Amino acid sequence: MTKGLENKEGFKTLYKETYGPLVNYAYSKTNDWELSKEIVQNTFVRFWNKRNDINIRTSVKSYLFSMVRNGIIDHYRKEKNIDDFEAIQNNKNLVIEPDEISIQNEYKFKYGLKKALSSLKEKRRRIFELSKFEGLTYKEIAQYLNISERTVEDNIAKAFKEIRNYFYTNNLI
Amino acid sequence: MIDLKNILDYLNGNLSEAEEERFLLWLDSSDANKEDFEFMQHVYKSSEGLDKVKIFDEDKEWAKIEGKLDNTQTKSLTPRILRVIAVAASILLFGFVIHYFFKQEPYYRELVTKDNLDTVKLIDGSKVYLGKNSKIKYFIRQDKKTNRRYVEFEGNATFDIAHNKDLPFVVKVGDAGIDVLGTVFKIDKVSAGIGVENMQGLINLFEWKNASNNLILKQGDKAVFTNDGIRKVLPKPKKVNLSGKYYKVEDVLDYLFDKYDARMSTAPYADIAMEDKVFVDINQSLENILSQLDTTAVLKYRRTCRNCFEISILKSK
CATH class of the missing domain: 3.55.50.30 (Phage tail protein beta-alpha-beta fold)
Known part of the structure; x- marks a missing residue:
């Protein structure tokens, strides 16, 4: 039996680890959060129901990404918007393209990073976001938050350290 | 000493040439340094566009799907249960077939007469002419391991037994047994017990629980089996013709x-x-x-x- 599918608890763990990245990945194709969640949930239900018949040659998580991708294609086919979507994805084959793996891995990493950031203290997270999302320099952040530039540097460094610990702790790397 | 800040400065392009050269030496000095740097670089690059990533409460999302899984799990198990039932049924059927075709003992059938007479023709060719208020349980099938022809009987009947020296014909009647190879005899339920009259050949009348308590009946012999044992019935004195x-x-x-x-x-x-x-x-x-x-x-x-x-x-x- 594939790891994560031996029992419901294992499946729950798999679900919690991959649900977020899968929905975000689906959103990148659909630009619709509700549709993305629906496709991912249906994917998990179908995956659980067919778990005894599935022969997985890749990792379970990669397989789920492929299922979601095919779920999106099926959805657009039903909606007869296939032509539009085929511009993005025109391959329903289960074989995963190398760049697709890279994209999927990126979504796993970004979701982990976002979760790691959410675990940071509010002030540290804010400094990190101003630096990375807003593109402010350390000096600008220091002025904006009325703190020393040294404090900004320290908080950015500690934020990276905590993020790395989060990834290690949660087996994300 | 290179620290996290130096890595960030390198990624931000804030290092001088000398600092950058020192940093690159540090980077090449160990795999652990490379791993740290690559992770930092990955985070650094992934930070861009991170605002578009939405995080979810996985426990809450799991609760939404768990109900669906419960229902579908039952469905998914249904074929398995059906398969188990099918296998069990097949085993039972197989057992029944084995039991049916390879049963050691023959199957029996019963026939009861009330105010009527009836005749049973057994599969070995023997015939039983049943009197009224009689009951016979007789074999309707035999196999290679059968070592006797067995019949249970109550009432009145005449038995015409087909000869078979390899398969004795045994009649259990009450507490008595009659063992023959091939003959004609008559059983009557009499007030004293069980009356047996041998009409042809030899028969062995015996107590069922003690076969050594027996009596061989020749042609024309009659005997009565009672609780007291087996008693031969002597022929009635012939009538004397007094004329002459x-x-x-x-x-x-x-x-x-x-x-x-x-x-x-x-x-x-x-x-x-x-x-x-x-x-x-x-x-x-x-x-x-x-x-x-x-x-x-x-x-x-x-x-x-x-x-x-x-x-x-x-x-x-």
């Missing part, structure tokens, strides 16, 4: 030799009193004449063939 008159023994013998020639003889050294007078009606069959003499005179004779008689003693009483 006294003849000299010599005259009687002359008459019989003259009439029955080949069937009639006297034994060597026979004790025959020719001058004695015996009472007999000579106008009847040879058997009846001898039977009458047996009661009115001193007579001893034996059969020398089916209907042949040899007299050894004949004189008046």
Whole structure:
């Protein structure tokens, strides 16, 4: 039996680890959060129901990404918007393209990073976001938050350290 | 000493040439340094566009799907349960077939008569002529391991058993048993117990729980099985024909030799009193004449063939 599918608890763990990245990945194709969640949930239900018949040659998580991708294609086919979507994805084959793996891995990493950031203290997270999302320099952040530039540097460094610990702790790397 | 800040400065392009050269030396000095740098670089690059990533409460999302899984899990298990049931049914069916075709004991059937008569023809060719208020449980199938033909019986019937020296025919009637190879006999329920009359061949009447308590019945023999044991029923005395008159023994013998020639003889050294007078009606069959003499005179004779008689003693009483 594939790891994560031996029992419901294992499946729950798999679900919690991959649900977020899968929905975000689906959103990148659909630009619709509700549709993305629906496709991912249906994917998990179908995956659980067919778990005894599935022969997985890749990792379970990669397989789920492929299922979601095919779920999106099926959805657009039903909606007869296939032509539009085929511009993005025109391959329903289960074989995963190398760049697709890279994209999927990126979504796993970004979701982990976002979760790691959410675990940071509010002030540290804010400094990190101003630096990375807003593109402010350390000096600008220091002025904006009325703190020393040294404090900004320290908080950015500690934020990276905590993020790395989060990834290690949660087996994300 | 290179720290996290130096990595960030390198990624931000804030290092001088000398600092960058020192940093690159540090980077090449160990795999652990490279891993740290690559992770930082990955985070650094992934930070861009991170605002578009949405995080979810996985426990809450799991609760939404768990209900669906419960339902679908049952469905998904249904074929498996059906498969298990199918396998179990197949095993049962297989067992039944094995049991049916390879059963050691034959199957039996019962027949009961009330106010009617009936005849059962058994698969071995034997026939049972059932009287009223009788019940028979008889075999309808036998296999290679069968070592006897077994019948249970209550009531009245005549059994005409097909001969088979390899398969004795055994009738259990009450606490008694009758063991035969091939013969004709009659069973009657009598007030004292079970009456058995052998009409042809030999039969062995025995107590079912103690087969050594038995009685061999020859043709014409009758016996009764009761709680007290097996008792042979003696034939009723023959009726004596009282008609007739006294003849000299010599005259009687002359008459019989003259009439029955080949069937009639006297034994060597026979004790025959020719001058004695015996009472007999000579106008009847040879058997009846001898039977009458047996009661009115001193007579001893034996059969020398089916209907042949040899007299050894004949004189008046």
